[in-house]
Amino acid sequence: MANANKMNSATKVKVLCRIFFANIFEPKSINGGEAKYSVSCLIPKEDKKNLLAIHKAVEAAKEDGKTRKWGGKIPPNLKLPLRDGDIDRPDDENYQEHFFVNASSKDAPQVVDRHVQPVTDPMMVYSGCYCNVSVNFYAFNANAAVTLYNSEISLQAIGEELGLNPIKVRKLLITAGVYESEVAEKVKNTFEEYRETQDY
16 A cells, blocks of 8 residues: 555646646536546646656656556557647647646546635636646556457456446557447547547
């Protein structure tokens, strides 16, 4: 328990950032998936202190994933959460000269003001505001989902095994290119197009 708590602490970081796509008061469903609260956190590229803290938390999450998810090895083509706005959002001037992290949760985030008093009015905190956002990084095991799927196990059973809902499992399999159907192909194409312009 002590080691688990230490790891959870290492993978958490408070990010001073500017927020966009702020679905923090009402959850939003993307492409018919489970509705979640979400936000995109923009960090200026010259903010070395914040970026270093994020890097350390991501490295801690990778080490945790290596032990608990990936059988002792970090995947070679691991998709990392810290992304370059100049590359991934070239048409959005807000993302220029920034790195960004997309965060989401099934649970409503606690939104408070500088006096740590609850904020419930969406007009008080919205896209474009500067905020301190607490983010916890963790690892997904897409490879395990693929292995189970190739063993002809149902999406429901895979979800129960990995602690994910079937919709999330299907998305992982579609992204991995192993879940094939006419609908899956449309979902994959739509997802790729949507990812270029929206938070997800």
